[in-house]
Amino acid sequence: MSILVKNGRVVDPSAKIDAILDILIKEDKIVRLGEKIAAASDIVIDAAGKIVIPGIVDMHVHLREPGREDKETVASATAAAAKGGVTTVLAMPNTIPAMDSVENLELLKKAIQKDARINVQLCGTITKGRLGLELSDVAALKKAGACAISDDGSSVDNAELMLEALKRAGVSGVLTICHCEDKVLSGKGVVNLGFTSTRLGLRGISNASEYERVRRDIELAARAGSPVHIAHVSCRESVEIIAQAKRSGIKVTSETAPHYFSLIENEVLGYDTNMKMNPPLRSREDLLAIRRGLQDGTIDVIASDHAPHTENEKDIEFERAEFGVVGLETELAAAVTELIGEKVLDWPELVRKICLNPARILGIERGGLAVGDYADLAVISEKDSWTAAKESLISKSKNSAFLGRSLKGLVDYTVCGGKIIYQR
Amino acid sequence: MKEKVKILDQEGVSRAITRIAHEIIEKNKGSAGLCLIGIRNRGVYIARRIAACIKQIEKTDVLTGALDITLYRDDLTLATGQPLVRKTEIDFNINDKALVLVDDVLYTGRTIRAALDALTDFGRPKSIQLAVLVDRGHRELPIRADFVGKNIPTSRKESVEVRLKESDGEDEILIVEKE
Amino acid sequence: MLWTRKDLLGLEYLSAEEIGLILDTAESFKEVSSREIKKVPALRGKTAVNLFYEPSTRTRISFEVAAKRLSADVINIAAEASSVRKGETLIDTGKNIQALKADIIVVRHNCSGAANMLARSLDVSVVNAGDGWHEHPTQALLDIFTLKEKLGKIKGLNVAIVGDIAHSRVARSNVWGLTKLGAKVTLCAPEMLLPPGIEMTGAGTSSDLEEVLKNADAVNVLRMQFERDENTAFPEQLDYFKKFGITEERLARAKDNIVVMHPGPINRGIEMSSGVADGKNSVILEQVTNGIAVRMAVLFLVSQARDASRSSDA
Numbered sequence: 040m041s042i043l044v045k046n047g048r049v050v051d052p053s054a055k056i057d058a059i060l061d062i063l064i065k066e067d068k069i070v071r072l073g074e075k076i077a078a079a080s081d082i083v084i085d086a087a088g089k090i091v092i093p094g095i096v097d098m099h100v101h102l103r104e105p106g107r108e109d110k111e112t113v114a115s116a117t118a119a120a121a122k123g124g125v126t127t128v129l130a131m132p133n134t135i136p137a138m139d140s141v142e143n144l145e146l147l148k149k150a151i152q153k154d155a156r157i158n159v160q161l162c163g164t165i166t167k168g169r170l171g172l173e174l175s176d177v178a179a180l181k182k183a184g185a186c187a188i189s190d191d192g193s194s195v196d197n198a199e200l201m202l203e204a205l206k207r208a209g210v211s212g213v214l215t216i217c218h219c220e221d222k223v224l225s226g227k228g229v230v231n232l233g234f235t236s237t238r239l240g241l242r243g244i245s246n247a248s249e250y251e252r253v254r255r256d257i258e259l260a261a262r263a264g265s266p267v268h269i270a271h272v273s274c275r276e277s278v279e280i281i282a283q284a285k286r287s288g289i290k291v292t293s294e295t296a297p298h299y300f301s302l303i304e305n306e307v308l309g310y311d312t313n314m315k316m317n318p319p320l321r322s323r324e325d326l327l328a329i330r331r332g333l334q335d336g337t338i339d340v341i342a343s344d345h346a347p348h349t350e351n352e353k354d355i356e357f358e359r360a361e362f363g364v365v366g367l368e369t370e371l372a373a374a375v376t377e378l379i380g381e382k383v384l385d386w387p388e389l390v391r392k393i394c395l396n397p398a399r400i401l402g403i404e405r406g407g408l409a410v411g412d413y414a415d416l417a418v419i420s421e422k423d424s425w426t427a428a429k430e431s432l433i434s435k436s437k438n439s440a441f442l443g444r445s446l447k448g449l450v451d452y453t454v455c456g457g458k459i460i461y462q463r
Numbered sequence: 464m465k466e467k468v469k470i471l472d473q474e475g476v477s478r479a480i481t482r483i484a485h486e487i488i489e490k491n492k493g494s495a496g497l498c499l500i501g502i503r504n505r506g507v508y509i510a511r512r513i514a515a516c517i518k519q520i521e522k523t524d525v526l527t528g529a530l531d532i533t534l535y536r537d538d539l540t541l542a543t544g545q546p547l548v549r550k551t552e553i554d555f556n557i558n559d560k561a562l563v564l565v566d567d568v569l570y571t572g573r574t575i576r577a578a579l580d581a582l583t584d585f586g587r588p589k590s591i592q593l594a595v596l597v598d599r600g601h602r603e604l605p606i607r608a609d610f611v612g613k614n615i616p617t618s619r620k621e622s623v624e625v626r627l628k629e630s631d632g633e634d635e636i637l638i639v640e641k642e
Numbered sequence: 643m644l645w646t647r648k649d650l651l652g653l654e655y656l657s658a659e660e661i662g663l664i665l666d667t668a669e670s671f672k673e674v675s676s677r678e679i680k681k682v683p684a685l686r687g688k689t690a691v692n693l694f695y696e697p698s699t700r701t702r703i704s705f706e707v708a709a710k711r712l713s714a715d716v717i718n719i720a721a722e723a724s725s726v727r728k729g730e731t732l733i734d735t736g737k738n739i740q741a742l743k744a745d746i747i748v749v750r751h752n753c754s755g756a757a758n759m760l761a762r763s764l765d766v767s768v769v770n771a772g773d774g775w776h777e778h779p780t781q782a783l784l785d786i787f788t789l790k791e792k793l794g795k796i797k798g799l800n801v802a803i804v805g806d807i808a809h810s811r812v813a814r815s816n817v818w819g820l821t822k823l824g825a826k827v828t829l830c831a832p833e834m835l836l837p838p839g840i841e842m843t844g845a846g847t848s849s850d851l852e853e854v855l856k857n858a859d860a861v862n863v864l865r866m867q868f869e870r871d872e873n874t875a876f877p878e879q880l881d882y883f884k885k886f887g888i889t890e891e892r893l894a895r896a897k898d899n900i901v902v903m904h905p906g907p908i909n910r911g912i913e914m915s916s917g918v919a920d921g922k923n924s925v926i927l928e929q930v931t932n933g934i935a936v937r938m939a940v941l942f943l944v945s946q947a948r949d950a951s952r953s954s955d956a
Contacts, residue, residue, distance in 0.1 A: 234839025238654065240754035240776030240811060243838065309762075310755030355731055356753035358774075531670065534684035534712075534942075548670040548942065584679040 040081055040457060041065045047086025047418060051093060051408035052387040053395050062091065064414040067457040072410050082459070084452055086418045090386060093394040093406050094126025094157075094415030094455055095371060098216075099191075099270060099294060099342035101363070102128070102159070105146050106135025111347040111435045113147075114154035116367065119345075119434035121461035123368040124417030124450040127158040127398070127405050128345075132169070133192045139164040139175040141183040148184065157455050158415070160401060161185040165204045165215065171195045174204050181211045186401050189216035191270060194252050196222070202259045209265025214401060216268045217256040219277070220317070224248035229358050231319045235304040241358060244319050250276035257284045257291050266290040268400060271344050273299045273318035275328030282337040292400050293332075294340035297366060297373035298440045300329045300383070306440070312353045312360035313438050316346070330383045339396040341389075343370040347436030364440045369427055371419070373441060375448030379421070414457040423449040466640040467624075470615055476596070476627075476634040479612030480509065483594050484516030486610050491561050496589070498526035498557060502566040502578050503549050506530075508629040509596055510565035526560070528553035535577035553585055562588035563610075567625040569595040572606035597636060599623050648948040649761040649768040650940050652777035653818040661819055665787050667939035668932070674711055675934055684942055685714035690746040691739050694771070695721040698750055700906055700930070701771050701781070705748045708937035717744070736760045746945060749773070754811075767944040775809050780940055781905050782815030784933040786823065788925050789860050791932070792901050797824035802854045803845075804830045804886055805864025805913055808837040812905045813864060817845045830854045831886065832877050851886055852895070860901035863888050866913045879912065888914040893923060901925055 042064040049060040049072070056072075063071035063078055071078065097120065103111035120128055130147065132138030138147060144161055151159045163180035167173045169190045177188055188208055194217065195201040208215045225248035230236050232243025253269055257280065260267035269281060272295045284291045298316060303326050306314045314320060332338040346363025353360050366373075374393065378384040384392070398406030405415055424447045429437040453461035471479065491497055494517050501510030507529040514525045531549040564578055575593060582591065594610035599617045615623060617638060624637040643663045653661060674682055690709040692702050702718065709716045719739075730738075732751070739747055746767040749757050754774030761768040772778040790796050801820050807813045807829045817840070820827045827845040829836060836847050848854050855861065866882065877885075893900065902914075902923040910916045919926060 232838060234842045237837035237839050238814075240774045240814060310758045351731075354733060356751070356759065357755045358753050534674075534682035548667045548939070550670045551673050580683070584677060584681065586678070 042082045042084060042414070042454065042457065042459070043076060043078065043080035044084045044086050044091055044416070044418065047089050047091035049091045049408060050386045050390050052391050053407040054409040056408065057387055062408065062416070064454065064457050067414055069408060069410055069412050069414050072408065084418060088420075089451060090419045090421050091408070092124070092386075092390050092417055092419065093408050093412075094417055094453065095124050095393045096127040096397040096401070096403070096406050097125045097343050097345070097367065097370065097393075098129040098340060098397040098401060099131065099296070100128040100345045100367065101131045101133065101347065103347055104134065104150050109435075110349055112154065113150045113159065114156070115433070115435040116345070116347070117154070117156040117159065119365070119367040119432070120157050121453045121455065122433055122450065124371045124419065124453050125157065125367055126415035126417070126453065126455040127160060127403065129160045129162050129187060129401060131191045132162045132164045132189060137164050137169050138162065138180075138185070139167045139169070141179050144180065144183045144185065156460050158405065160187075160403060162187045162189055162216070163213075164188060165190045165195055166200070169193055171197060171200065174200065174207065177204070177207045177213055178211045181213050185213060186403065187214040187216050187268070189218065189270065191216065191218045194218050194220050194222070194256075198255060198259060201256065202263055205260050205263035205265045205267065209263055212402075214266055214268055215260070216270050217252070218270050219249050219252035219256055221248045221252045224251065227358075229315060229319070230307050231304040231321050233304070233322065235307060239307065239310065244317070246274040246276050246321070246325070249274055249318050250280055253277045254280050257281070257289055260291060261289045266292070269293040271296050271299070271318060271342075272329065272332070272338060273321050274325045278328045278332040278337050282332070282335070285337065292339045292396070293337065294342045294397075295329050295333070295338050296342060296344040297370045297377070298364060300326060300333065301373050301377045302440060310357045312355070312357055313364060313440050313442060315357065315360055315362055316344070316364050316440070317362040330378070333378065333392060334383060339392065339400065341370065341374060341392045342397065343367050345434075347434055348438050349436055353438045364438050365432065365434045365436055366439070368432055368434060369439060369441045369446065371417070371450065372425070372446035372448040375419075375421060376446045380447060414454055416454045417450050418452040420449045420451055422447060425449055468638045469635055470638055471613060471636040473634040476612075476636065479596060480512050481516050483610045483612055484513045484520065487513065487563055487592075487594065488517060488520060490592070490609070494521045494523050494525055496559070496561050497563065498528065498555065498560045499563050499565055500528045500530050500553065500557075500582070502564065502574060503529055503531045504630060505625055505627055506566040508627050509567060513565065513594065526555045528555065530578055530581055532574060532577040532581050535581045537573060537577065551581070556586060557582065557588045558586040559589045561590050561592070563592045563594050565594045567596050568623050569593070569598045569606075569608050569611075570601055572602045572604035575606050576604050596625060597623055645943040646947050646951075648944055648951060649757070650779055650944055651757050651761055651768070651770045653779050653782055653815045653822070654777065656822070658822045658824075661783070661786070661822060664783055664936070664939050664943065665790065667943060668783070668787055668935040671938040671942070672932065672935035674938070675931070680711050681713055682711065683713045685709065685712035685945055688714040688745040688945060689743065690714045690716050690748060690941065691744045692716065692718045692748045692771070693735070693739065694719065694750040695756070696750050696752050696772070698772070701750065704930070704933045705769075705771060705937050708934050709746075709941055711934065712938055712941060714746070714941070732756060732760065733763045736764050740764050740766050745948070746941060767948045769940060769944060772811055774811065775814070776811050777815045778811040779815050780933070780937050781812050782819045783940070784929055784936040785816055785862055785903055785905070786819050787936050788903065788929050788932045789901060791928075792925060793859060796820065799825045799859045800828070800857045801825050802828050802830050802858040802861040803864065804851065804854075804861060804888065806835045806866055807831045807840065807864070808835045809867070810864050816862060817843050821845060828854050828858070832882070834877070852892065855892055855896040855900070858896060858900055860903065861888065861896075862903045862905075863914050865905060865907065866909060883912055887912070888918050890915060890917045890921065893918055893921070899923070903929055906930070
């Protein structure tokens with residue numbers, strides 16, 4: 040099986056490539072890269088006028104399987120991912136049961152083997168049951184295939200325990216990903232604290248509830264000497280703290296999600312529960328700080344924080360609705376529209392944030408288009424605009440913050456492991 | 464362009480109102496037990512003028528009130544432009560009075576029907592009579608006026624514009640051709 | 643000025659002209675309640691449903707009286723008595739009421755935004771009778787109506803709102819309505835009971851009641867509910883009364899004709915002394931009377947607008 044991708048603008052900052060080139064794929068690898076490759080192939084993809092990037096590595100995805108197959112499954116999430124140009128995801132461990140043991144990881148691995156259309160990387164929990172009381176066996180989780188641990192959805196409140204977790208993860212060579220939220224501060228909050236929460240009559244979530252915990256987790260990581268990755272950064276103070284830590288040589292990386300560089304708190308004023316996520320949409324200043332952080336490298340990664348919820352959980356009173364939005368199918372378009380379109384990032388920089396950096400941070404061999412790399416790529420029409428609509432989403436859940444919004448950038452082909460897994 | 468024809472000028476309006484006042488006194492054998500209720504807006508001004516005439520003639524004050532019939536209209540739900548609800552001011556008891564309802568133009572009769580409904584909610588007058596400045600015909604209900612300032616035969620394509628000093632700066636009655 | 647909204651969700655969403663129209667219309671409706679036969683047929687054949695998820699006697703009764711004086715049929719649903727307990731969602735409940743061919747839903751709910759959500763999902767008119775801490779538009783409208791009746795105008799008045807501003811929908815609606823109409827509003831409360839960013843509405847804030855009362859043409863005293871939010875710090879009850887209670891002594895140093903309002907029910911001796919509640923400056927009972935006129939106006943206007951949009955759709 041061979042595929043020839045012709046005449047696309049190939050963008051791969053890891054190999055310092057940004058040129059009109061052909062890519063020849065044989066089996067699951069890229070075998071040639073060059074101008075006007077004349078080799079015969081089973082399939083030819085005409086990528087003239089299009090952009091060819093490594094398949095997106097989304098390191099923050101809730102597959103919901105096992106346990107909440109009504110929201111999403113491995114099959115539906117990976118199909119949605121393929122449509123969004125995503126070829127690798129890191130599966131967040133807050134499933135039912137949580138990924139806190141080898142036995143539970145095996146459950147997920149079975150589902151992946153059976154249904155996954157893309158690469159799924161495994162993430163274990165930091166603590167058993169994500170309760171923040173007792174550490175999971177990170178060495179065993181690693182052996183079973185986990186490349187990271189996280190209690191995503193919660194932070195480990197006990198600093199001693201968190202320090203120990205970071206130490207052990209460091210020893211095992213596993214990345215620790217932190218959901219930074221001090222629940223004492225965020226309480227029952229549901230929107231950004233400030234005039235927005237006052238206008239809506241809803242409880243607010245302060246920036247401090249995030250950045251105080253960012254500060255703590257970075258400090259603990261520094262003490263442990265282990266790498267730490269800060270998930271879904273939403274506010275300006277967090278960006279500042281991470282930037283400082285990086286300057287002082289601490290091994291910290293960070294990610295933000297498309298909604299934090301695209302949308303601000305005003306979107307919530309109509310009580311649209313698809314604008315309810317944790318952390319919440321923040322102010323304009325926060326959004327600008329996030330964009331600057333992406334520009335100056337403080338924020339390494341863009342990840343969707345794909346969090347499917349059923350209509351029953353979203354089409355209810357705002358304060359009772361679940362936190363979270365789906366994002367696999369819109370993250371690339373959001374980035375093209377808001378970051379490329381507004382000249383925050385250029386294509387090579389964007390590819391770093393969505394392909395190269397997450398692959399490196401997770402320590403997986405993905406995110407590049409050099410000869411010998413896995414044949415994971417996406418062919419993109421940059422200028423094509425479209426409107427996100429419930430009907431057009433193939434994810435099982437439709438809780439997108441971008442519904443009704445005009446976006447630019449459509450995926451024409453997604454190739455994963457040398458196979459076309461999505462075609463527009 | 465709308466074609467306008469003046470039917471009555473200031474003097475004509477004044478004479479018509481004076482005549483109505485005389486007829487009311489004559490029919491009711493004086494002004495005892497009489498009250499006037501004008502329908503908002505112009506009916507109220509006409510009622511006050513009639514009351515002033517009666518006072519000149521009879522040297523007595525006649526009770527005068529204002530009635531807003533918006534809440535009693537039967538065409539409320541039709542999209543005929545939103546009616547403004549204005550105040551009804553009847554600060555006397557209408558029971559056993561000889562009540563004269565006053566309006567500017569009598570046309571389909573629906574306004575008067577609504578006014579009669581409204582008055583029912585205020586009490587039981589001894590009698591209700593109707594005075595209008597203009598009767599232009601085209602009734603849709605069995606309603607007639609007891610006192611008419613001027614009968615003006617019209618077509619449905621025309622409309623009658625009553626202009627009064629109190630609301631429009633001058634007294635005149637025009638027939639306007641609708642576009 | 644035309645009223646074109648099928649719903650009344652909050653005063654934040656209205657223009658000064660729209661608020662003015664409601665107040666003017668309410669003035670006309672006030673006369674109806676002074677008649678011997680206190681009824682007009684304006685909403686004859688319409689059905690108004692009071693859907694109350696929070697216990698409220700006075701607001702519910704006020705809406706009921708208002709609807710009945712307009713000849714509407716009224717159905718009261720208390721959350722306890724409905725299928726709410728069985729897990730029916732708010733929207734499903736709303737759709738069921740709509741399927742009964744009701745015309746207006748008057749909704750009281752403990753969640754902010756509940757009325758907005760119903761209005762978005764339903765074709766019937768939705769009137770917000772209080773949602774969470776968000777808005778209680780008819781209460782503010784009747785407060786403003788009463789104030790205007792007493793002092794002849796709203797523009798330029800100094801109005802103090804005293805109490806738990808942070809958790810008060812009455813305060814929020816009053817702030818929006820009064821500032822839109824040109825009053826100068828000062829919110830007076832202990833720091834911990836002032837919500838963040840509230841000054842962006844144009845209202846001022848203060849924790850010095852004596853100072854605020856000196857200049858006030860009117861003071862609206864909120865009901866204190868010390869039990870409401872277990873997660874929030876609250877001042878100690880007696881301490882609160884000492885610093886923020888409206889007493890005769892404090893009132894004596896205010897303008898002689900200061901108007902004292904309270905949305906009720908009053909906690910005598912907590913936010914206000916009995917002497918003040920029953921005193922010459924108090925308009926608390928007039929507020930109740932005016933509430934009916936204001937709610938009649940609101941029910942009438944939203945119903946008209948809905949009918950108009952429906953007949954133009956057809």
